[in-house]
Amino acid sequence: xxxxxxxxxxxxxxxxxxxxxxxxxxxxxxxxxxxxxxxxxxxxxxxxxxxxxxxxxxxxxxxxxxxxxxxxxxxxxxxxxxxxxxxxxxxxxxxxxxxxxxxxxxxxxxxxxxxxxxxxxxxxxxxxxxxxxxxxxxxxxxxxxxxxxxxxxxxxxxxxxxxxxxxxxxxxxxxxxxxxxxxxxxxxxxxxxxxxxxxxxxxxxxxxxxxxxxxxxxxxxxxxxxxxxxxxxxxxxxxxxxxxxxxxxxxxxxxxxxxxxxxxxxxxxxxxxxxxxxxxxxxxxxxxxxxxxxxxxxxxxxxxxxxxxxxxxxxxxxxxxxxxxxxxxxxxxxxxxxxxxxxxxxxxxxxxxxxxxxxxxxxxxxxxxxxxxxxxxxxxxxxxxxxxxxxxxxxxxxxxxxxxxxxxxxxxxxxxxxxxxxxxxxxxxxxxxxxxxxxxxxxxxxxxxxxxxxxxxxxxxxxxxxxxxxxxxxxxxxxxxxxxxxxxxxxxxxxxxxxxxxxxxxxxxxxxxxxxxxxxxxxxxxxxxxxxxxxxxxxxxxxxxxxxxxxxxxxxxxxxxxxxxxxxxxxxxxxxxxxxxxxxxxxxxxxxxxxxxxxxxxxxxxxxxxxxxxxxxxxxxxxxxxxxxxxxx
Numbered sequence: 001x002x003x004x005x006x007x008x009x010x011x012x013x014x015x016x017x018x019x020x021x022x023x024x025x026x027x028x029x030x031x032x033x034x035x036x037x038x039x040x041x042x043x044x045x046x047x048x049x050x051x052x053x054x055x056x057x058x059x060x061x062x063x064x065x066x067x068x069x070x071x072x073x074x075x076x077x078x079x080x081x082x083x084x085x086x087x088x089x090x091x092x093x094x095x096x097x098x099x100x101x102x103x104x105x106x107x108x109x110x111x112x113x114x115x116x117x118x119x120x121x122x123x124x125x126x127x128x129x130x131x132x133x134x135x136x137x138x139x140x141x142x143x144x145x146x147x148x149x150x151x152x153x154x155x156x157x158x159x160x161x162x163x164x165x166x167x168x169x170x171x172x173x174x175x176x177x178x179x180x181x182x183x184x185x186x187x188x189x190x191x192x193x194x195x196x197x198x199x200x201x202x203x204x205x206x207x208x209x210x211x212x213x214x215x216x217x218x219x220x221x222x223x224x225x226x227x228x229x230x231x232x233x234x235x236x237x238x239x240x241x242x243x244x245x246x247x248x249x250x251x252x253x254x255x256x257x258x259x260x261x262x263x264x265x266x267x268x269x270x271x272x273x274x275x276x277x278x279x280x281x282x283x284x285x286x287x288x289x290x291x292x293x294x295x296x297x298x299x300x301x302x303x304x305x306x307x308x309x310x311x312x313x314x315x316x317x318x319x320x321x322x323x324x325x326x327x328x329x330x331x332x333x334x335x336x337x338x339x340x341x342x343x344x345x346x347x348x349x350x351x352x353x354x355x356x357x358x359x360x361x362x363x364x365x366x367x368x369x370x371x372x373x374x375x376x377x378x379x380x381x382x383x384x385x386x387x388x389x390x391x392x393x394x395x396x397x398x399x400x401x402x403x404x405x406x407x408x409x410x411x412x413x414x415x416x417x418x419x420x421x422x423x424x425x426x427x428x429x430x431x432x433x434x435x436x437x438x439x440x441x442x443x444x445x446x447x448x449x450x451x452x453x454x455x456x457x458x459x460x461x462x463x464x465x466x467x468x469x470x471x472x473x474x475x476x477x478x479x480x481x482x483x484x485x486x487x488x489x490x491x492x493x494x495x496x497x498x499x500x501x502x503x504x505x506x507x508x509x510x511x512x513x514x515x516x517x518x519x520x521x522x523x524x525x526x527x528x529x530x531x532x533x534x535x536x537x538x539x540x541x542x543x544x545x546x547x548x549x550x551x552x553x554x555x556x557x558x559x560x561x562x563x564x565x566x567x568x569x570x571x572x573x574x575x576x577x578x579x580x581x582x583x584x585x586x587x588x589x590x591x592x593x594x595x596x597x598x599x600x601x602x603x604x605x606x607x608x609x610x611x612x613x614x615x616x617x618x619x620x621x622x623x624x625x626x627x628x629x630x631x632x633x
Contacts, residue, residue: 017346020353027154027356030363034111038104039158045101046159050166050338052090054174057330059083064323112151116140119362124369125436130396136362149355157348164341171335178311178328181319189317192310201310205332208303209339215296216340217347218288300336307332369438369456376458377447383412384447384462384546384577386433391442393432402428404600405442410593412546415569415578417588419621420597426581427468429597430549433579434463464540465549468581472532474519477505478512481538492542498572499538504531541572548573551581585622594618 015023031039063079116137120128127133143149148156179201182193191197284290311328314320377384387409393402403425410416418426431437432444435451444451451459472480479485481492489512496505508514508525515521516535527535540548569578569590580591588594589608596604596611596618604616611618 015353020350023356041101045097046163048097054170055086061323061327065321153352160345167338174331183317183319187317212296212299213340213343215292218292371456372454387445391439415591417591417594424597425600464543464545468551474517495538495541499534501534
């Protein structure tokens, strides 16, 4: 079991409040764009929750005063009815607002994912494919899983901020008279009217609010200082791998990896201890973090006692009725809670700012690839010519050339096979051809013009590709073929027939409407790897692009199905240009031209018959494979 990295303890300077506020405002704008109703519902819910409790509090004070003063029932009943109606109305409105907010809250994770997925889908593929981008996105996910830090925490802070502000407004409205109503001058408690007494009370309230919120913010800051990302990563890997990735099930069963994973999970979580009592957050909770939180609560409760004392003394002095004590105590407690909540919300805003840094670093990843402006020719004869002219390329962050000084040309209607050992640069060649990357040196030309000058979306539309690691969606068969929700059913069926899927299609009870896999449909069908490749090939045919790129298109097919595909390959491809990658050299014999790659260079080029007769890499590869099919006595 490898040693797991321990939590790093680094002294970091806290983010300036102004910077954190700017980050948060940007987060509000992001959520508003993603789902404006979600923000509105949360705001309305918090305003209602903050203000409505003061209505019953006010009418309770009126009712108690009426009873304490011995007023006749005719004057008591209005206060009682007002209390009952306001309490019922407050409860109904609060429940309705909460229901609305919670209903829209169900979209929360979908909206969160959509924010990042939209960025991923519009980001340059070279950045999506960059390990640094993947690490950054994983960090964002882990922060969210750790304690909802980042964009999710912004919503929590938004609710707390709105609730605190309106709670303060309601409390001020009900507590002003506590300080303005004087004790009669003949009372022994008339000293309570002295300005210094009132200022002292206000100062004590502000001091307690500041102390309570400062202690609470200090306690919450330990979350930001404690990294639980590694614990989350290990937890999800070791505990969810067998559940969420069912394709691993056969290996887990055959090699008894369930016991290994369980043991690894225990050791890993024990090593990092991100959640246990010995973790950083666990030690903090038993020590300074717990002390700060407990002290914050103690200060708040002590101030509540002072409020009771002050309001009670003024009531005894005759400034107001005994029922008003309830109003003032509740209002001042709400005021203190609101002020404390406001300061805590600002403190959390500052803490969360650190977790928003990677979010904005990810969202601000620029698109560096030039999008081009020229329109690609819509040629009815599909006479296109591609030329690689002295092209070299390195993957980001590496010093090794994946391709070096590659020069080759192929024309419309030709079949080009790209062969070579693993790591020779074949897939990199395809990525550059489709402009998923741009070359570091040299240029790629379409009909004599650098492909970077063409509109990016139009250039991509020239290609239909079956990558070796292609993916199908858990949606209808026809939708997978068309890569769209609405499609031409006759055309989709014809493409499946041409790709060799006709017999299987006729056996499916729902035909093109059959759902692949069972993530969303109980009667979905599980398809084999060979069947999936046929569907992927049908998808290529449906797109009807001038260039078809096939990366090991028959690797999962049985020999008979593979032979059938090759026999009908020219009929399937028709007049399109085909670029074909394969490790099986026997499948390249039908191609017009073969480019042999070795260590990122094109070392040979020609027809199969010419290359197999010449000394070189192709012949050695051919003979290495042919020996297994040669009869030996």
